[in-house]
Amino acid sequence: MKNSQLFTKYRKKMIAEGVLKSVLCGFSCGFAVNALVALISFLCGFDAGLWLAVGLGVGCAVACGALFYFLKFRPSDREIARRVDALGFDERMITMLELNGDDSYIARRQREDAQAHIAKASAGLLKFRVPAVMIAAIAVCGACGITFTTVEALAVYDVISDVPEIVNPEFETYLEIRYVAGEGGEIEGEFEQLIEFGMNPEPVMAVANDGYTFVGWDDGQEDPYRDDAGITESNVFTALFEAIEQGDNAVAGDPNEPGGDGEGGDDADDKPVNGGNSDDDANQGGGGGESGGGENNDPNQGGNETPGGDGTGDGANAGGRYDPGNQIIDGETYYRNDLEAYLQEVMELLASDQELTPEEKALIEKYFNSL
Amino acid sequence: MLEEANIKQFSEQCKNIFAQIERDVIGQKAVVEGTIIAMIAGGNVLLEGVPGVGKTRLVRTLGRVFNLPFSRIQFTPDLMPADVTGTNIIVKNDDGNTEFQFQPGPIFSNIILADEINRATPKTQSALLEAMQEHTVTVMGVSRKMNEPFFVLATQNPVEQDGTYPLPEAQMDRFMFKLVVPNPTLDELMGIVNLTQKTMEEVADAACNGEQLLAMRKTANQIPVAEEVMRYAMTLCSATHPDSDCATQAAKKYVRLGASPRAGQALISAAKVRALMLGRFNVSYDDLNTLAYPVLRHRMKLNFEAIAERVSPDEIISMIIKELNGKKAVSANPEAVVSESLAEENAADEPANEDGKGKRKRGLFGKK
Numbered sequence: 001m002k003n004s005q006l007f008t009k010y011r012k013k014m015i016a017e018g019v020l021k022s023v024l025c026g027f028s029c030g031f032a033v034n035a036l037v038a039l040i041s042f043l044c045g046f047d048a049g050l051w052l053a054v055g056l057g058v059g060c061a062v063a064c065g066a067l068f069y070f071l072k073f074r075p076s077d078r079e080i081a082r083r084v085d086a087l088g089f090d091e092r093m094i095t096m097l098e099l100n101g102d103d104s105y106i107a108r109r110q111r112e113d114a115q116a117h118i119a120k121a122s123a124g125l126l127k128f129r130v131p132a133v134m135i136a137a138i139a140v141c142g143a144c145g146i147t148f149t150t151v152e153a154l155a156v157y158d159v160i161s162d163v164p165e166i167v168n169p170e171f172e173t174y175l176e177i178r179y180v181a182g183e184g185g186e187i188e189g190e191f192e193q194l195i196e197f198g199m200n201p202e203p204v205m206a207v208a209n210d211g212y213t214f215v216g217w218d219d220g221q222e223d224p225y226r227d228d229a230g231i232t233e234s235n236v237f238t239a240l241f242e243a244i245e246q247g248d249n250a251v252a253g254d255p256n257e258p259g260g261d262g263e264g265g266d267d268a269d270d271k272p273v274n275g276g277n278s279d280d281d282a283n284q285g286g287g288g289g290e291s292g293g294g295e296n297n298d299p300n301q302g303g304n305e306t307p308g309g310d311g312t313g314d315g316a317n318a319g320g321r322y323d324p325g326n327q328i329i330d331g332e333t334y335y336r337n338d339l340e341a342y343l344q345e346v347m348e349l350l351a352s353d354q355e356l357t358p359e360e361k362a363l364i365e366k367y368f369n370s371l
Numbered sequence: 372m373l374e375e376a377n378i379k380q381f382s383e384q385c386k387n388i389f390a391q392i393e394r395d396v397i398g399q400k401a402v403v404e405g406t407i408i409a410m411i412a413g414g415n416v417l418l419e420g421v422p423g424v425g426k427t428r429l430v431r432t433l434g435r436v437f438n439l440p441f442s443r444i445q446f447t448p449d450l451m452p453a454d455v456t457g458t459n460i461i462v463k464n465d466d467g468n469t470e471f472q473f474q475p476g477p478i479f480s481n482i483i484l485a486d487e488i489n490r491a492t493p494k495t496q497s498a499l500l501e502a503m504q505e506h507t508v509t510v511m512g513v514s515r516k517m518n519e520p521f522f523v524l525a526t527q528n529p530v531e532q533d534g535t536y537p538l539p540e541a542q543m544d545r546f547m548f549k550l551v552v553p554n555p556t557l558d559e560l561m562g563i564v565n566l567t568q569k570t571m572e573e574v575a576d577a578a579c580n581g582e583q584l585l586a587m588r589k590t591a592n593q594i595p596v597a598e599e600v601m602r603y604a605m606t607l608c609s610a611t612h613p614d615s616d617c618a619t620q621a622a623k624k625y626v627r628l629g630a631s632p633r634a635g636q637a638l639i640s641a642a643k644v645r646a647l648m649l650g651r652f653n654v655s656y657d658d659l660n661t662l663a664y665p666v667l668r669h670r671m672k673l674n675f676e677a678i679a680e681r682v683s684p685d686e687i688i689s690m691i692i693k694e695l696n697g698k699k700a701v702s703a704n705p706e707a708v709v710s711e712s713l714a715e716e717n718a719a720d721e722p723a724n725e726d727g728k729g730k731r732k733r734g735l736f737g738k739k
Contacts, residue, residue: 082599090655095597105373106593110652
């Protein structure tokens with residue numbers, strides 16, 4: 001009888017045991033990979049990681065199981081003989097294997113002795129032997145794999161929060177930024193923006209309507225042009241405008257020109273009758289109020305009583321409120337003239353610029369016009 | 372060429388030998404079996420035991436059972452090498468001239484009982500070295516071959532150390548087995564006293580002769596040893612060396628000098644005999660584990676730590692076997708006997724049954 005036939009009943013059991021061990025090892029590897037991928041996906045908020053984890057886990061389990069079987073757990077004749085000997089055959093089987101092909105008397109006697117012993121034994125004696133470490137490995141890896149996959153699945157379907165949200169509760173994937181114009185103005189640009197966390201909103205400009213002036217944003221920023229950065233939460237920014245009072249823009253009259261009662265500017269709160277708009281009439285001097293002009297409603301005529309008045313002092317006071325549009329730099333030059341010169345220069349530059357888009361040019365032009 | 376007749380003869384002669392020895396020696400089965408295994412394997416035996424436990428009687432009985440010439444040398448401090456090996460003496464020849472003639476010493480016999488061998492000086496002890504290993508004796512430059520089979524069965528008393536000369540390692544290494552002869556049990560003691568009250572005569576008959584003993588040795592030598600089993604045997608010997616690649620923790624901790632290559636040879640030779648005595652045609656791990664005690668216990672030189680902690684060589688061997696076998700059950704009790712193993716082997720000819728009770732741990736000198 002050949003050795004292979006002799007071991008048939010044991011071989012089946014050993015193959016089954018090898019398959020069982022390979023399956024356990026394969027599943028351990030699969031679960032380990034599955035757990036790893038699911039964990040990484042959960043930590044990174046990678047939604048596709050769920051199916052990637054499941055796919056890789058299954059693939060790894062199949063591949064590793066096959067590798068384990070063919071490279072490690074597939075029983076050889078020697079391995080079977082060793083296991084059978086451990087049942088109490090006193091190394092008869094392993095010796096018989098080594099003497100295979102030997103036709104000497106002692107080899108034959110040994111073979112007969114071994115065959116006689118193995119014939120009396122039952123295959124039931126050979127118990128499945130699975131190392132405890134294998135069972136522990138499958139338990140640990142399985143628990144980790146199932147747990148992490150479940151968690152990732154819950155995160156993907158928004159049942160629980162992703163790790164970034166747990167770690168940083170203020171984190172929002174998308175931020176809603178709104179720019180609201182108060183009474184007397186409007187917002188140039190995208191006044192409602194939805195941006196990703198970490199990104200910056202598009203710049204906007206607060207533009208006052210006629211008769212109003214921009215006074216600032218509700219968060220304290222004074223520049224009507226805002227280009228926000230580093231925003232971490234949704235927010236609403238309101239641009240504040242204020243109506244321009246008539247007296248406000250009255251420029252003190254030209255001290256060289258007669259007209260107006262210099263004192264007229266003293267009463268800043270008085271509603272001017274003929275007070276000019278600072279844009280239009282500031283250079284007219286006088287800017288007289290009721291008292292300044294007296295009966296004389298023509299600001300060009302100035303007052304009869306006192307020529308000019310103290311244009312500097314009173315004029316400044318007559319403006320009532322600081323406004324860069326109505327200030328005198330050196331007492332002789334009007335800021336507006338400079339501003340207009342600059343404006344013109346800017347417009348020329350804008351017109352000649354090739355890099356800016358028409359929208360950007362329009363935005364910048366509006367900004368300067370609002371000044 | 373080995374034949375069926377050789378196997379049968381071996382088996383029958385073993386039975387006869389044991390039967391005849393039992394007529395004169397009560398108890399001491401492990402020692403008897405160990406001695407017979409060593410004799411069949413061609414090794415020398417050192418019997419260690421307190422006085423009166425039957426060491427000398429056993430050796431004398433063996434001489435009778437094997438029907439071999441037997442010499443007894445009582446070792447004393449004043450014993451000289453020439454008293455053992457013999458010497459050249461001046462004699463007159465037939466022509467009336469004087470000449471040197473070799474007068475053989477008591478060593479020229481088949482079975483030598485070296486009684487209380489540790490009482491002789493190292494010089495005299497060493498007179499046995501050549502005879503024990505090469506089976507030759509050289510006197511005055513002439514080497515003479517000993518009669519075969521040749522065995523030295525030495526005894527020593529482990530208790531009385533005054534005026535003794537411990538055997539050197541080289542001498543120890545030439546003994547295949549060192550067997551510890553225990554005190555008889557109560558039943559054995561009663562049997563001994565009953566027997567000797569009737570007569571002190573030795574009644575054992577010859578069971579085989581020298582040639583048959585040599586044939587038995589030849590038969591046993593044919594027993595195959597699987598490579599794995601052989602490797603395990605050599606690992607067992609190497610594991611006693613604290614500085615070898617396969618040194619065990621026990622050896623590193625307690626052993627200063629491990630077993631020599633002779634230990635490996637002795638282990639395999641004796642294991643083959645034991646296997647055949649048990650009716651098996653191959654050597655098993657169990658044979659090696661069981662025989663490791665008598666083979667290795669006198670070949671290991673223990674270090675100070677072992678002596679200070681009173682760790683015996685047998686305990687160290689047990690540790691080594693356990694370490695080499697991991698959690699595998701091994702025979703580690705040097706008190707069992709081959710006859711018990713034989714009985715088990717016959718009773719449970721099936722190596723194992725469904726409930727696994729067939730798995731045995733057995734051994735020679737040894738255990739179960």
